[in-house]
Amino acid sequence: MPTETPPADGALARLARFCYRRRRLVLLSWILGVLAVSVLGFGFGAAADNAYSGGESDSARAQVLIEQHFPQQQGDTLTLAVKADRGIDDPSVRQRIEKVLAELDAAAVTGPVVSPYADPALVTPDRRIARTTVPLTGLELPKAEVVPLVDAVKAASGDGLTLGLGGEAAEKAETPAQGPAEGVGLLAAAVILFIAFGSLVAMGLPIVTGLMAVVGGVALMKIVGHVVPAPDFTVLVAVLIGLGVGIDYALFILTRYKDGLRAGDDPERATVTAITTAGHAVLFAGTTVLIALLGLIAMGQRMMTGVAIGASVTVLVTMVAAVTLLPAFLGFTGHKINSLRLPRRTLRTSGAAGAPPRERRAPAERWAGVVQRRPLVAALLAGALLLVLAGPALSMRLSLPDASVQPHDRSSYTSYEILSEGFGPGYGAPLIFATRIGSPDADLGPVIAAVRATEGIASATPPRVSEDGRAATFMAFPRTGYQEEATTELVHELRDDVLPGVADGGEVYVGGPNAATIDFAEEVSSRLPLMIGVVIVLSLVLLIALVRSVTIALQGAVMNLLSIGAAYGVLVAVVQWGWLGPALGFPTAMPITTWVPMMMFPLLFGLSMDYEVFLISRIREEYERTGDTRRAVTLGLARTAKVITAAAAIMIAVFTTALLGPDVSVKQIGLGMAVAVLIDATIVRMVLVPAVMELCGKANWWMPGRRVPRAAPPAPAGIREDARV
Structure with a gap:
């Protein structure tokens, strides 16, 4: 029997019907559009801008002073x-x-x-x-x-x-290209899709849709870079997130389309139903990802603003592709969506003689029942596990990678090792002091002497006066290395205790790459709570608008925070503590790259909301039909478990391929994202969500000034319960 009639005159229904019926025009427009944008973007796009603003920090002021008075020192x-x-x-x-x-x-x-x-x-x-x-x-x-x-x-x-x-130029020269990592991720995604759908045609549609969207999105991002410059790693982040969400969004819609065909709909009706249900959830989920990414603007860093705008452009293109390009593809495939499939046997349980066989309950449905029988125990155990995993995050240290954390076969690491042995580990972490002076004869002797006498300083150079006689600089070398916490403490001691007492009215700034890295990490740490707050509040508003429930929106926010915290903890244990680090491609234990947790939070919060939106929207459909929260959760979980599992597996495969690349920072974000998606799709969606919703009961649907939704009238005789969804 056909499914319930979707809104026939809604904007999404009209869009889906247009794309289905005018599929040749839509497909041709996409092909020409992607080609045109690619020529412009990859041929004339903006160059990467890797500079990060230091704000009003000491290192930023030192850099400004050096640029103004020592222009000859600006070369690498x-x-x-x-x-x-x-x-x-x-x-x-x-x-x-x-x-x-x-x-x-x-x-x-x-x-x-x-x-x-x-x-x-x-x-x-x-x-x-x-x-x-x-x-x-x-x-x-x-x-x-x-x-x-x-x-x-x-x-x-x-x-x-x-x-x-x-040197930085040597490190970049030795770093190989990312290589075939994205290709490996696509291959893994294809295998997962084939297992989920059992059809080469159904497998190919999400991949082709995602690829076209990512190519167009990255090219458009490069054009936008002329207005909002972005660092070079933005492309890789955009590809990872674009492939993940692009394939997942197409997967969500395609699953609903196949459900419609199985229920007896014709292809056009199934397409319209898929877009007005799963497509509607995709647009909300994608908007949540956009809001989360744009939360990076709250960091006040030009570099992060560029990342936010660039990655958002790619996600926006994937959303548009999911609700326009995919319906056009479905118009071409029609009932042939299951073509080129492997034969499968349907497992059934025999009944009495002459009786029709009974279909087994889905494993996810049986699992939901297990959780719902002991919801408090399940919630406490899952919550405790997430808190234990998040524990190491309390000791997180931020820095930027230098030669000391590069693979040991590189020339830059060899240089670091030799210099550390001969001149001390601090030789690669010099501190550059800069100050304004009244005349070329200004006496900086007391300042340099005080710096040399500071515990932790190995040596200091004589001062160098600018040609205009208005500024002077000198260098000091710590006894500890670039990545060591003692170096950070030394910089604070110099700024807070040593220099104020000997500057004689003039201000001496501590700068250089080492101090700039420390300032950047501290600026990120101080502004991160603001970004987190902005992302949570805006996402909550959007989720409340979708599910029309304050309770469920708050549950989603808290659970997302728990899963992200757990991912942070695992990342610290692997990268910073060194647990399994070498096996996962990290040459040595190192601090977390400063921008990684800052990037991970909005990305993971947005992606977690993807699964939340898809699951909760289906649970709400069931609740409005039955009025029974327990039944709604059971059916919603059963009917989304397969697609959420497949979507999560694709995300994990795409993110894990980052570990195959050469960049230690990209490896970190790939590992953190993969772990977070795994936790979210298992512990959170399969345990916490059904347990907490069971505990809350009808309170799940609380919304100020609104009555709890009533159940729909019972289905007419002869119509299966599952055919009405």
């Missing part, structure tokens, strides 16, 4: 580190070292290179380790210009001589 530099077992003065070793120095000096992208043989300060007392700075001719040099320098240094190593080339 590399550091060549040399370690010779027989000493750098061995004739054969010296010949090889000088050959490398000559190659670096002669490169088109480098400035003059000072030989360590000409400056004793560049060599350790035992003459086994040396260093020198290799100035580059500009900022953000193309990767191809730096790779030959790294290759030359690597080729010269061996036979008792080890050389390493460090």
